[in-house]
Amino acid sequence: AQRVTQPEKLLSVFKGAPVELKCNYSYSGSPELFWYVQYSRQRLQLLLRHISRESIKGFTADLNKGETSFHLKKPFAQEEDSAMYYCALSTLNNDMRFGAGTRLTVKP
Amino acid sequence: GAVVSQHPSRVICKSGTSVKIECRSLDFQATTMFWYRQFPKQSLMLMATSNEGSKATYEQGVEKDKFLINHASLTLSTLTVTSAHPEDSSFYICSASRGAPGNEQFFGPGTRLTVL
Numbered sequence: 491a492q493r494v495t496q497p498e499k500l501l502s503v504f505k506g507a508p509v510e511l512k513c514n515y516s517y518s519g520s521p522e523l524f525w526y527v528q529y530s531r532q533r534l535q536l537l538l539r540h541i542s543r544e545s546i547k548g549f550t551a552d553l554n555k556g557e558t559s560f561h562l563k564k565p566f567a568q569e570e571d572s573a574m575y576y577c578a579l580s581t582l583n584n585d586m587r588f589g590a591g592t593r594l595t596v597k598p
Numbered sequence: 599g600a601v602v603s604q605h606p607s608r609v610i611c612k613s614g615t616s617v618k619i620e621c622r623s624l625d626f627q628a629t630t631m632f633w634y635r636q637f638p639k640q641s642l643m644l645m646a647t648s649n650e651g652s653k654a655t656y657e658q659g660v661e662k663d664k665f666l667i668n669h670a671s672l673t674l675s676t677l678t679v680t681s682a683h684p685e686d687s688s689f690y691i692c693s694a695s696r697g698a699p700g701n702e703q704f705f706g707p708g709t710r711l712t713v714l
Contacts (some may be wrong), residue, residue: 524702526705533691533705533707534691534705535705536703536704539702576642580701585632585644586632586644587644588634588642588643
């Protein structure tokens with residue numbers, strides 16, 4: 491069965507500090523992985539996907555098939571990064587499985 | 599582009615009544631639409647996946663007779679909560695994609711359902 495695990499419900503860092511949001515997955519097929527973000531009072535939106543290997547708002551995520559991980563990283567966190575972050579896995583049927591989410595708070 | 603709307607944004611109903619929630623893709627054709635449920639401070643739980651013109655595929659544990667999903671066109675899907683009860687109170691979110699595996703999903707703003 492497909493499963494996405496985000497071990498940290500809450501993560502708090504100071505502005506300018508590096509941040510890493512952990513995500514592990516289990517899926518027998520070839521995974522398509524995403525990070526979605528939900529800012530306060532806004533809808534869920536795509537942050538980045540592994541297939542495009544891009545950096546959005548300074549965030550990057552590398553798919554590590556050996557460790558079945560897709561951790562989200564940013565070298566210098568900003569206050570505006572405070573939000574709820576969801577790691578998600580898309581299956582061949584296009585179903586999206588979401589992790590429990592990590593609430594990131596960046597303190598000034 | 600790729601905007602998804604939901605209507606209504608908030609609904610309060612009496613126990614035993616039915617409530618319909620609409621999900622529309624405003625500027626693209628959504629081959630596939632998804633319905634999620636989100637409890638307070640919890641993640642999104644996929645309820646069902648619907649492809650235009652065919653029956654929805656429900657996740658295990660989701661009652662198809664209680665949560666009726668219709669996807670009659672490429673821009674509209676509806677979720678009807680039948681005979682709603684207080685335990686159905688939740689935040690319902692739809693998303694839409696253009697259909698290819700791994701395609702980005704675009705999310706609606708959600709509908710807050712409160713059943714009294």
